[in-house]
Amino acid sequence: MATIDGRPAQYGLTLKQLRELMELRGREGVNKLNGYGGVQEVCKKLYTSPSEGLSGSVADIQHRRDTFGSNMIPPKPPKTFLTLVWEALQDVTLIILEIAALVSLGLSFYHPADEDSEPGTEDDEAKYGWIEGLAILISVIVVVLVTAFNDYSKERQFRGLQNRIEGEHKFSVIRQGEVKQISVSDIVVGDICQIKYGDLLPADGILIQSNDLKVDESSLTGESDHVKKGESFDPMVLSGTHVMEGSGKMLVTAVGVNSQAGIIFTLLGAAVDQQEQEIKKMKKEAKKQRKKKSLSGDETGDITVNSHAVSKQQSVDGENHHTSKSETATSHAENKKEKSVLQAKLTKLAIQIGYAGSTIAVLTVIILVIQFCVTTFYVQNKVWKNTYAGDLVRHLIIGVTVLVVAVPEGLPLAVTLSLAYSVKKMMKDNNLVRHLDACETMGNATAICSDKTGTLTTNRMTVVNSYLCEKLSKSVPSFSEIPSHVGQLLMQAISINSAYTSRIMPSQDPTELPMQVGNKTECALLGFVVALGKSYQTVRDDNPEDTFTRVYTFNSVRKSMSTVIPRQGGGYRLFTKGASEIIMKKCAFIYGRDGNLEKFTRDMQERLVKNVIEPMACDGLRTISIAYRDFVPGKADINQVHIDNEPNWEDEENIVANLTCLGIVGIEDPVRPEVPDAIKKCQKAGITVRMVTGDNVNTARSIALKCGILKPNEDFLILEGKEFNRRIRDSHGEVQQHLLDKVWPKLRVLARSSPTDKYTLVKGIIDSKASANREVVAVTGDGTNDGPALKKADVGFAMGIAGTDVAKEASDIILTDDNFSSIVKAVMWGRNVYDSIAKFLQFQLTVNVVAVIVAFIGACAVQDSPLKAVQMLWVNLIMDTLASLALATEMPTPDLLLRKPYGRTKPLISRTMMKNILGQAIYQLAIIFMLLFVGDKMLDIPSGRGVAAAGGGPTQHFTIIFNTFVMMTLFNEFNARKIHGQRNVFQGIFTNPIFYSIWIGTCLSQVVIIQYGKMAFSTKALTVEQWMWCLFFGIGTLLWGQLVTTIPTRKIPKILSWGRGQPDDIGAINLGDEKFDPDSDKKPRAGQILWIRGLTRLQTQLRVIRAFRSTLEDLEERRSVHSLHSLHSMRSSRSHTGPRPLSDFTYIDEDPANKARNQQHQQSAITTANSANNEAGRGATSPLLLHVPGTGNHHHHLHHHHHHHHHQHHQHQQQQQNNGRQQQQQEDANNAVNSLRSSANNLVLPELPKFVHETCI
Structure with missing residues (x-):
């Protein structure tokens, strides 16, 4: 029997069995798992150990890859150079030129016999006549090759960048008994992974052990409620889902294309290819039909019938993927609220220039031809000779050339080049750009809402003050000074009640400080234990994680963490740590002088807050209280609780109460040395920096003063989350924009804030009409709950080091060094993009004006x-x-930061x-x-x-x-x-x-x-x-x-x-191929990043109309697909970004009154649906259903929104309201299509309707 590393090569479970196992949920899953003998038995069948992990030998890993697949979803192959050349050749002006040049070439070799002219000149002409034609062909080829090469290098650069983003995604696995960080693509079936709060799971697996684990599975199921997971009731965790709370260990059972997310993506890819074929066929059909029908004038009916046929066809297949595919892209499109301002303005400008150019080009040709005819036939009275055709072609070529010169196809190229170049260089400045236009938007930023910890501070935390047994020390005391029983309890409380992934590693370089791995606050506390001269690891070895009775993990609501362990001599012991003002309220006892137990009265609390906690906070320290509580079966002391049987651990209120306080520590997180200077630069550049932090007001104020966000004697607001909410909500608890407008202009520090407060603030500033220009807001975030705020902001910055995967996924730019001063560099690059384009425009328009006028006047005055x-x-x-x-x-250059933002x-x-x-x-x-x-x-x-x-x-x-x-x-x-x-x-x-x-x-x-x-x-x-x-x-x-x-x-x-005016008035006209990278969601690799491809070459106005017409056909063809799912699409249109248009496209009327009316109409249609959500800023989205064959009877939804926790009855209420709106929405969609159709048919060249079509068709 074949062996690998001394074990049999045949696994106890096949790939098919594992896939089937992962398709089950809840009870079914547990039963099936028990059928295989439970998770321990599955580990044995896969030759892995729950505690030691895999051996990690090359042969073993390779064999597992060969058997169960690797953790990669193969990307779509990039376009070849030849494809790009072919695409560049599609430019209308170039095609006209090519045809003209070929005609001119043909005519130069054509010698009619009836010529009776002097032989000398004729020979001369004939000898060189072909050169011009050939030269034009060659120059067209050069232009095409240069364009293709630019596209090619751009695509390669983006792929490299995408690989880099994916390469950055590391995960903790246990191999040979040690925790190692490996790249996600290296994970194999049989690996034991450690999962924690904020992780984006890289593969499917089964839980071996878990603490208070909650997972957001909305990316696969569309259910926005967080699903509780546990070994006994639902041990299946799936790739692509987000860990919202808790921690645990899982055994990897399916990777890559065999994981649940992989199966869906594979189906999607296949379905999309099939769909594209369908649509091509349909378009041909529709054209034929239209030709027939245009006689009877009944166009619309037939297209709809056709699309019905297709939608039926798809439903029969049971894979109505088109909707879900566009859904994926839409959700991304929605994150980036609107098309980048710069591109919208450039598009408009280019089209205006195109019109002017084509008018002059046509006039030039007409004038040349008329002059030629008048002089030849009328003045000189000559008869028509076939050689004159060559002269006419030459005139046509001059006209087309004027058009080529007039249309600034270099503009989009300049934008793309400038962005691509900036993105490459920004990597060196620690900015990893995920969405191209974020780079340009950053140049317009007027406000930055920054986190404190890790962004403005170094995130290297150390305990500098401690208050133990009524003794305040400004340095670390020696262990002998602390009463021994208090010291032992304190050491246990710190070592056990912390994630075991947090640890302090000795640095390779003896001169450097030891490395802090994991949660930095916990590392500071562990460092305190080490400084006391004790080892936290020995305590942990005596109390392994799998012996814990219960863990209440840290989250933004609890602001504390508690762990329950079995107590020696029976019963249980609970350790708690957390923000001191929260823990203090739950304490009933405290160890006083010499370690004597005392009752902790209200007076003592107030004294402690005033004399210990506030002074620490005013020095910018974070204060953490450590406490414990014993549950004993026998006789209970004054601070213990007597129990007969196991307490109800679900009743957290009563479990974590009447605690005994062990002590308070002050943790210093020093301000990064380069931050005050960076903030000064921002303020000079006209950007307001606001600090949003979970720390208490005094700590926040102290740090804000050190950074320079607050200046002494200035009238600025510092608010706590509670007070902020009190000021901005009305009597019903709804956020009111007019109340928010009174607060945000002066607000500089928001302390003790929840992620919802952060989202409310960002949304409030963006939606505000208080300032003349709309504010452009950048936000930094690192936590899982920062997702909505990062998505809502114009530019979201995620932390590359401390940031969770969820935050990175929601962001536009990742700060690879977590440093605020990198944001300033991003502002500089953003402004530089704007300036680079302006330089190019200034240069290009001069040439355009001169060349066109010279050609035109030359043609009139000199006939040539x-x-x-x-x-x-x-x-x-x-x-x-x-x-x-x-x-x-x-x-x-640094000078870029000396001026105010340009404004939109x-x-x-x-x-x-x-x-x-x-x-x-x-x-x-x-x-x-x-x-x-x-x-x-x-x-x-x-x-x-x-x-x-x-x-x-x-x-x-x-x-x-x-x-x-x-x-x-x-x-x-x-x-x-x-x-x-x-x-x-x-x-x-x-x-x-x-x-x-x-x-x-x-x-x-x-x-x-x-x-x-x-x-x-x-x-x-x-x-x-x-x-x-x-x-x-x-x-x-x-x-x-x-x-x-x-x-x-x-x-x-x-x-x-x-090019002034609001960018909204500038109908960002989408030019056919200027969409999201259509392949981007067919290549959902580990990072699942949808790359927005920069504007491709902008083409003449003929192209715009073609795009306009074909988009319209697309909309008509898909109308019936929408009617099938109108209810769902309505619900999914209610995302965090507030009211959205009801149909899949937006049209902007020229007439502002109409525009207002439409908005009002849409607003009213959505308000009611929104009113169901009283919790501010929390949207519940439930995307379109996607039936995936072979996945049991579960509905899989594909949706990439960040979902907030919300309650069942909200959904129910919403469901009823939505049912009532179903017809209304359908009518809206139909009316919109019809109005679009009519505007398309009445299309007159110079007045193009302003049209925006969703970037994801």
Whole structure:
């Protein structure tokens, strides 16, 4: 029989048996497990030990992987380079250019016989006619390759980042009897994992031992109640669920694709692929049908019928996954409240430019064609010859080229590049960005709500004061000074009543302090035991965890932790530790001088608070009280309780009462040295820092003063959670926005706050209309309960070291060093993104304006564009693609923190920038038209005007115009580096090697093109003197730039700034492929992170309309799917983000009155549903049902929201209300679709309706 590491290779349970076991819950699960002989027997069958774990040998681990699978869900393969090239080729303008170039190529080889012209010129033309066509094709290919390469590197970078995020996810397992942190993907079946509060479970397993364990299974079942788990009644724990309370040990039984989450994802992936096929088929059908029906005018009916067929088809399969898939993505889309402001503004801007460009392009073509026809047929009275077709094609090419130059496809590229570059660099600054647009939003942040512990402080806690037996010590006393029985009890209380995962490890470097592992407060207490000269480990060895009778784990409501152990000589002993003001109230006795037991009266309590606890807190110390209580079967002492049988441990109120206080310790958590400076920077940058902490008011005030959040003699509010709630709630206990608006502007410290208070505060600040601009709020969090606040905030920061998995999952950025000063760096990078885009805009728009006007006026005045198609494509390439690289990669400077946040309504192009753009455009146009009309006389060269029309080759005259234009553009790139009117445009140039290397590279290429481009680029080599002129005009832009800077910005009318107004008014138009990464939820790996892909290349307005129309079809096709689940979708639309539109899409009316009416309508439809939840800020979501075959009769829901605990009757009440709203909601959806349809059919080019479609279709 084959063996592995001396054990049989055949396991006692098969993969199939384990999978079936994990599909059961509760009683069924326990029975099935007992059928296998209980969890200990299962451990034996899997050759593992509950206490020692696996041996961890390579052969054993590999064999387990081969047998039971590895803990990975394989990602969807990335797009290949060729796919990306194909996608880049889909650009409408490029397609038109390609066709035109091919026609021009074809015509150049076509020689009709009926020509009777001079042979000389004809040969010349025929010889070189094909070059232009080929050159255009080649330049299109270059543009496509550069675009594809940028996309490719972006995708690779994101994958690398995703792998990094997943690699960071470590988990505690026991191997060879030692606790080790291993990467989640290394976990195998048979591993013994330690699970604790805040963990995101990496695999399915069976509990071996647990304390007070509660799990949030909403990600799999959609039930938002926390499920109690225990060995005797429900031992099954599943991957992807969150541990909300307690701790325990589990045996891993299923990993990767065999775990419950894995099974669902595999089904989802398959169903989605099938769905995509279905939809493609349906679209073809719908098109055919529409052609038939458009005659009878009955379009709508048929599409709905078609979609009914599909939805029936899906229901038959029993896998109505489309809804759940979009659900997954929607939940993510909802977290990121709206599309990033910058992208919304850019989209609008690009579309406006596109319109202007296409108008001019069409006019150019019309004028060229009319002029050609008039001169040829009317003035010269010639008859039509087939060669004239080539001339017409050439005119068309010029028009299309104008369009290519006008449409700023470099814009989205610049945003993506700038974000991608920032994200990469931010890693070095300890910011791990999970959602791209968080980076840009951070630049607009106006408020930061920060935790205290670990963010503002070092999170290295030490006991510095202690009060034992009426003796206050400012340093650690010696053990002999403490009465021996009190000392023994204290040592036991600290060692036993703490998570055994918390421990103090000796540091590798003897000069360094020992390492604190686990909960830092517990480590401080354990450190106190060590400082007393005792060993906590020996106490723990005498009392292993599996002997505990009951554990009441720490949570934000209890603010204490208690452990019950069997007492020597019978009975039980309860140890408790917690916040001193809470424990004090539960104490009835205290050890006084010399360890004598005394009654703990109210007076003593007040004295103790005044003389001991408050002074400690005012020094910024956290005070922790330690107490105990004995339950004895025999004769009870005064502080003991007599029991006949086992007490009812569920009755926590009476169990944890009448305690005996052992002592109070003051724990110091020093402020991080770099924090006061970071907070000062924030305040200078116009960002308000507020501290939200669970500690008491005095501790919080002391730390806030040390950090600089509070300044002496300033009139700011410091509130406790209770007082805060009293001020912001009305008589019914509802949070009222107007009351909140009175509190938050002055609030600086919120102490003794619960996670709900934090959420209420964040939501209140975001929803507030009290300030002129909407506040943009960043929040830091580390606990499981911070999830809702992190999701609600504009940017959520989770702690990389102390943070729980739940918090990381809800966040946008992970602070890998838990340090507040890293947030300041994030602000700097965010502002830098905004500035990089502004620099690029300033540069690009100048080129756009100049190139388009030159082509247009040239066409009118000279019957020929001074800049040829190939030349314009080259300019387009350098200005779009290369300049976006050069300008988007500037490093941030500390100066960025000296100005206030831009605010959401600030125009995209400020008056200073418009001044620079128009100033430079005037200079460049003046030079180019001067060269065009009088340059030949000035420079004493033959004129190039009209030469090309007469069939001549390239001239020096037009080459000089082209060269001067490029030189001016290149030197203007320096001017573009400064957007706030600074004088020194070269400042910091050597910090950016990308900039100067691209600049030098472009210059060299230009020299080659001019000197050797000949027919391909329509250039003729220039002399040194002519080059000097071109350079002189180029350098002139720098001098002119200084002149423009001198003009005071105040004199410029406000109307010239562009892109102002609320971003909500800017209908963020989604351009077809600018969605969430559609694959992102098909690759749910360990981290399950949905990557938002940056805007892909923005295309011409033709693309917008196509996206608009196809989105509409999608909505119609899916309408019936919604009707099946309208009730559920309504319930899931009520997420934490407050009232949401009832249908799957939002449309924004041009008319503000309509908009208000719609909002009111939606509001009223939702208010009632919300009123069921009286607990502020707690939403109960219950996502769409997903029937998964082969998972017993359980409904699995797929939903990625963070759920709050709520009560059954709320659900019941809500259910009734929702039933009443079902029809209403269906009608709403239908009306919305119809109004969308009509607006799509009445679509006129220049007035595009503002349209936002959910990012997850």
